[in-house]
Amino acid sequence: MTDLPDEKTAKAPAIPPTMDDVAALAKVSRAVVSRALSASPRPVSADKRDRVLKAAEALGYRPNLLAQSLTTKRVNLVAVVVNHIHDLSDLDLFDRLLGAIQAVGKQVLLLKVGSVDRVEEFLRDGVAHHVDAALVWSDFADAATVRRMFRSDLVVMMNGRHDALSPAVVPDEAVGIGEAVADAAAKGVRRAALVTGRASSLIEQARIASFRVAFAAHAITLEQTLQGDYSYASGHRAASAFLSGPSPDAVFCTSDAMAMGVLDACRPLFPNNRPQRFRLYGFDNLSLTDYDAYPIASIGFDKALFVEHITRLVVEPDVFVPGSPPVSVPTHFFPRATA
């Protein structure tokens, strides 16, 4: 006979056991339970600690993290704010991030804030949990707004909309873009086209500017700029410009997805994936570019390093000195068949 519920089929108890229950069972005070269960070593006699642990186990006790944070002021929650899921342009990045955050004992609250309206809504309705930190990719929120949303001073901005009070981690895209354009120049490219994303994003504006600088440095003429939205479909549409009429020597896209669209629309111009009329360069270095069908030369950064920087800021917020410049992660050119 045992009082232990059958682990295999047990419902969660209608009313979950609290610290009081454990204390009662172990015949100690709540304070002792608190100490015995604490991660950090606290003075408790071995005997009582043992009783507490056993009692907790027997009851299936799990501390209520919410109640806990009410006094500790730390919720062990990190908000990740995105626009769409696809913002995390490569799932690899997101998977790593999630792993890293969990590894430091925190959990990820994923928020999709795909428009300014949504930001306002969150702010107005006040339905956002307080968190230890917020990591922001969404274009639609600036640092001050996010601080208000989550009642947290620790917001790390990855969307370029940081201010003096909040740290930021941003890829140094100029490097990789410079390398890619240099590669093109070395191969004789003189006339280029650029397929861009929404110019509303600060990141995108900077990206375009970097391309212009690099083109100028290598005496490459930017003959046409086509506006897309980062998607495959928009790249596919933009490609019509290169199929008819004189094409440029190289087409640069500010996302791999658009480059994939261009490539598919222009397959006849890429026999065996080798460029014939023009060379093709993407951006993001998606793992998809390792698939045979899309061997697109691209620009990317070290994801592990990127995540490491973010994680460090979450773990040691104090290393950030207000007003200091964003942490930058260098990008590099990854040559592939289409170049």
Place this chain on the structure above:
Amino acid sequence: MTDLPDEKTAKAPAIPPTMDDVAALAKVSRAVVSRALSASPRPVSADKRDRVLKAAEALGYRPNLLAQSLTTKRVNLVAVVVNHIHDLSDLDLFDRLLGAIQAVGKQVLLLKVGSVDRVEEFLRDGVAHHVDAALVWSDFADAATVRRMFRSDLVVMMNGRHDALSPAVVPDEAVGIGEAVADAAAKGVRRAALVTGRASSLIEQARIASFRVAFAAHAITLEQTLQGDYSYASGHRAASAFLSGPSPDAVFCTSDAMAMGVLDACRPLFPNNRPQRFRLYGFDNLSLTDYDAYPIASIGFDKALFVEHITRLVVEPDVFVPGSPPVSVPTHFFPRATA
């Protein structure tokens, strides 16, 4: 002169205002503040409600959802438990799910539990927030364990490991598989090969069984079964079997990613994406199959419907009658060039 902090650069106040502060400023009791700020209509005089709203605004007050849930017993948090991020085989599904959950006023806590060890760890360390509901994709957790992890009776299992106490939503794969195999049979396929994922997953076992049943029904011989892991790379590797020696009439893969790998490895056998030596069928109906390079016939379900079922269970947990069978979402065959 104003006491309002500059919204554009404001830090979150070192010590955030509480309900008490608002009550004091508005010269009412905390209870009135609580009512005035409540979503559901509660008795408050228009005058006082107004003062409360103004005071809250002036202070930049945001209710502490944690403290709130301490009394209401509802945290407005829904855990989504995955194995890897890639479990959400299509981002579309996940994006919808996130949107749907936010639409009902809850937020998503994303947990990656990629191994049995991790499950044990979560259980042992007790570092998992209590949530209103948990939605489980990860193979590594059964319903009872998840109920314990999150102190919640409402866990919706999508991994096939449900029990009588927990609802489940599962695609009815037999339908789509039947349709796909029928399509192949109608085109004269007699000898088939199957490329599978990890057989440890219950879902995968059922999937394979369905294929066997369908093959038998259409007098198709399953000549070889190759073990992959759902990934592109594993499909690519498996394909070597079809390049040398006699190939089957059709290759069925239990994931689109593997089918993409097979397709790439066998490109010569698919001039213009038209099958020559064998037909190719995938699974999941990824949006990637809309890309020109991978026109893979596939099997999929209505994602909107799937998400709708899940959301309904979250919103109205009581509709679930313990012991009732899983909610099933029919799958269908989506013909494309490779078939």
Place this chain on the structure above:
DNA sequence: CTGTTAGCGCCTTCAT
């Protein structure tokens, strides 16, 4: 309609 009074579950002094 309004204010007062109890807690929710936990951690942290503070005595002991």
Place this chain on the structure above:
DNA sequence: ATGAAGGCGCTAACAG
């Protein structure tokens, strides 16, 4: 080393 007591921010009864 231990227990008692207070309080974290909020909502839910209660009386008025």
